[in-house]
Amino acid sequence: MEECGTIFIKKQGARQVKYVIIGSGSIGMLLSSYLAQQTNSLLLATHRNIQANQIEQKGLHLVHTDKITKVQHVRTSSCSALLKNNLTDIETIDVMIIAVKSHQVKQVLEDLKGIEHKVASILFLQNGMGHTEMFHDISIPEVAVGVVEHGAMRTNDWTVYHTGVGRLRWSYVQAGKKVIETAFSPLRLNEFPILQEKNWIPLLHSKLIVNACVNPLTALLMVKNGQLLENKYYLNMMSQVFDEACTVLETSEKDQMWEYVRDVCQKTxxxxxxxxxxxxxxxxxxxxxILGYLLRQAANKKIHAPIIAYLHDAIKGKEVEFREGEVES
Ligand SMILES: NC(=O)C1=CN([C@@H]2O[C@H](COP(=O)(O)OP(=O)(O)OC[C@H]3O[C@@H](n4cnc5c(N)ncnc54)[C@H](OP(=O)(O)O)[C@@H]3O)[C@@H](O)[C@H]2O)C=CC1
Ligand SMILES: CC(C)(CO)C(=O)C(=O)O
Known part of the structure; x- marks a missing residue:
């Protein structure tokens, strides 16, 4: 593999946007690698102290099309240090990006309570919509959500592979002073395009329907995404999940949505x-x-969703098996 050196920073004027990314997994590391091309005021907050040390020592490595880039100007800190407010030079954070898994958001929001007053805007990048049920409890003036269409894989604590180039589409839930829009609009990242959408609900609904159709079936059947299209029995199963999800979410343009689901399956x-x-x-x-959110919506709307309930329980049952395995080992 070719070492292609460091990424250069493009100056954007006198004041740099201060970004903090919470969660240094695949997406947190990928996003940091690209945003660092445009700002030298980015802090990647890790869950574990050791990961922050590793990135400080070795540098953050981005691997894309067989080239390794050692990314410059990414500072790291453990989340605990950040949240204890040990970082005296961070007086305010312009854009905080939450890049943890959906079931980790609750803990992050609890931890954030101490520094919320220092945060001008927050952007959530989770799959599913469970995190949106916690928004009522956030006192940050600007809130946005995003859908990541890239593929990323962390292979060790300092290296991330960009496995599929897509887009980051985002939208406001509450626009505030439009800090995120001001930060993102001048960015020109060829390999990491960022697009603003008008309405956040349709943005998240379309990704939710894809994840509801693809993720549980592929996991239970142990197949790659494309096999849901190739095997007529699996396709039939997927279309039944699709119909129920659309009923629950009251999707109007179903034909277009089904095309979108098939297209994502094809492309991935x-x-x-x-x-x-x-x-x-x-x-x-x-x-x-994903399915848990759909079931809560179905219950609120008094809609019967037996297929989604059945799949949901199959996945939850497997999770119980995994946990029991942990206790035994
Ligand atoms: N990876 C991908 O290609 C894609 C991912 N997504 C979505 O993006 C979201 C993030 O996924 P991904 O990056 O893959 O997940 P990862 O599991 O790779 O990363 C999650 C990171 O969050 C850290 N973390 C966990 N709990 C906390 C906490 N309380 N405070 C701070 N950090 C914490 C984890 O720490 P630790 O290092 O200890 O594990 C880990 O580094 C998910 O919702 C996923 O569905 C969407 C599209 C594509
Ligand atoms: C789009 C899809 C289904 C790609 O695999 C995805 O988001 C996921 O696996 O979580």
Whole structure:
């Protein structure tokens, strides 16, 4: 693999936007690698102290199309240090980006309470919609959500592979002073395009429907995304999940949505879905935020959703098995 040196920073004027990314997994590291091309005021907050030290010592490495780039100007800190307010030079944070898994958001929001007054805006990048049920409790004036269409994989604490180039689409839930819009609009990142959408609900609904259709079935059937299209029985199963999800979310343009689901399956045909990967590693999945969210919506609207309930329980049952395995080992 070719070492292609460091990324240069483009100056954007006198004041740099201060970014903090919470969660240094695949997406947190990928986003940091690209945003660092445009700002030298970015802090990546890790869950574990050791990861912050590793990145400080070795540098953050981005691997894309067989090239390794050692990314400059990414500072790191453990979340605990950040939240204890040990970072005296961070007086205010312009854009805080939450890049943890959906079931980790609750803890992050609890931890953030101490420094919320220092944060001008917050952007959530989770799959599913469980995190949106916690927004009522946030006192940060500007709140946005995003959908990540890239593929990323952390291979060690300082290296991330950009496995699929897509887009980051985001939208305001509450626009505040439009700090995020001002920060993102001048960015020109060829390999990491960022697009603003008008309405956040349709943005998240379309990704939620894709994840509801693809993730649980691929995990339970142990197949790659493309096999849901190729095998007529699996396609039939997926279309039944799709119909129920659309009923629950009151989706108006169903034909267009079905095309979108098929298109994502096609474009990611050789991928293992994130839920299948979680199953392989016996990790907690994001089911509560995907099918769990749909079931809570169905209950509120008094809609019967038996297929979604059945799939939800199958995944939750597997999670119980994984946890029991942990206790035994
Ligand atoms: N990876 C991908 O290609 C894609 C991911 N997404 C979505 O993006 C979101 C993030 O996914 P991904 O990056 O893959 O997940 P990862 O599991 O790779 O990363 C999550 C990170 O959050 C850290 N973390 C956990 N709890 C906390 C906490 N309380 N405070 C701070 N950090 C914490 C984890 O720490 P530790 O290092 O200890 O594990 C880990 O570094 C998910 O909702 C996923 O569905 C969407 C599209 C594509
Ligand atoms: C789009 C899809 C289904 C790609 O695998 C995904 O988001 C996931 O696996 O979580």
């Amino acid at each position: 045909s050789s991928n293992s879905s994130s839920m299948l990967l979680d199953f392989e590693k016996k990790r907690k999945t994001e089911i509560d935020s």
